[in-house]
Amino acid sequence: KQEVTQIPAALSVPEGENLVLNCSFTDSAIYNLQWFRQDPGKGLTSLLLIQSSQREQTSGRLNASLDKSSGRSTLYIAASQPGDSATYLCAGTSGGSYIPTFGRGTSLIVHP
Amino acid sequence: KAGVTQTPRYLIKTRGQQVTLSCSPISGHRSVSWYQQTPGQGLQFLFEYFSETQRNKGNFPGRFSGRQFSNSRSEMNVSTLELGDSALYLCASSSGTQPYNEQFFGPGTRLTVL
Numbered sequence: 001k002q003e004v005t006q007i008p009a010a011l012s013v014p015e016g017e018n019l020v021l022n023c024s025f026t027d028s029a030i031y032n033l034q035w036f037r038q039d040p041g042k043g044l045t046s047l048l049l050i051q052s053s054q055r056e057q058t059s060g061r062l063n064a065s066l067d068k069s070s071g072r073s074t075l076y077i078a079a080s081q082p083g084d085s086a087t088y089l090c091a092g093t094s095g096g097s098y099i100p101t102f103g104r105g106t107s108l109i110v111h112p
Numbered sequence: 113k114a115g116v117t118q119t120p121r122y123l124i125k126t127r128g129q130q131v132t133l134s135c136s137p138i139s140g141h142r143s144v145s146w147y148q149q150t151p152g153q154g155l156q157f158l159f160e161y162f163s164e165t166q167r168n169k170g171n172f173p174g175r176f177s178g179r180q181f182s183n184s185r186s187e188m189n190v191s192t193l194e195l196g197d198s199a200l201y202l203c204a205s206s207s208g209t210q211p212y213n214e215q216f217f218g219p220g221t222r223l224t225v226l
Contacts, residue, residue, distance in 0.1 A: 031212035043116075043202055044217040051212055089155070091215070098211050099145065099168050102155045 002027040002094045006103035013080060013110055021075040021106045023090035030094040033066050033073045038087045038105070047088075048075070080110045114139065116205050116218035124224045130191040133221045135203035137184050143167075143208025144186035145215070146178060149200045161186050162208045190223075198225045 003026045032051050036044040048057045048064040056065040063076040087107045091100035117136045137144050146158040157170040161180035180186045200220045206213040
């Protein structure tokens with residue numbers, strides 16, 4: 001059974017910093033790893049999807065990597081802005097399941 | 113392409129009542145999944161429907177049920193509401209044809225049980 005862990009649970013940084021959010025998973029036979037953003041009381045917005053055959057994906061200031069052998073994915077946010085403040089969740093799908101397993105998320109605050 | 117829509121956005125009910133939530137997936141998507149999100153438990157999977165059939169089910173009591181229509185729209189029903197059912201209910205759609213398909217979420221329905 002896939003388990004997904006996100007560390008740290010919360011992070012507060014000044015504007016302009018480059019950050020790394022971590023996501024660990026237990027089942028290396030992963031089909032994909034998806035990163036989401038959630039603003040308070042809102043739904044999840046898909047940020048990046050990495051298929052098992054890929055090593056990384058990039059979108060603007062965001063870069064996500066996937067290392068199946070070590071069971072890790074990282075989300076890199078360059079030049080953080082206050083608008084990046086949100087909870088970031090990762091989710092992995094594996095084991096023949098169509099249902100992703102979610103981490104508990106990292107709550108990010110970027111202060112001016 | 114229109115995104116995932118959920119109605120209503122907010123609901124207030126009292127204990128013992130029942131409630132029906134609706135989700136319209138992205139056009140062409142055949143899979144709809146439902147999740148319950150609370151501060152204490154995080155995001156918990158309820159069930160998934162694919163082509164009008166329940167394909168996966170989480171560990172929730174039978175008071176939680178769902179269905180999917182031929183146009184892929186889905187409804188979720190909760191009967192005999194309890195205070196602990198207060199949560200944000202999210203639905204997600206995907207093409208559903210492969211396990212690695214990308215998931216797209218709706219804005220959620222905030223249910224408050226008094």
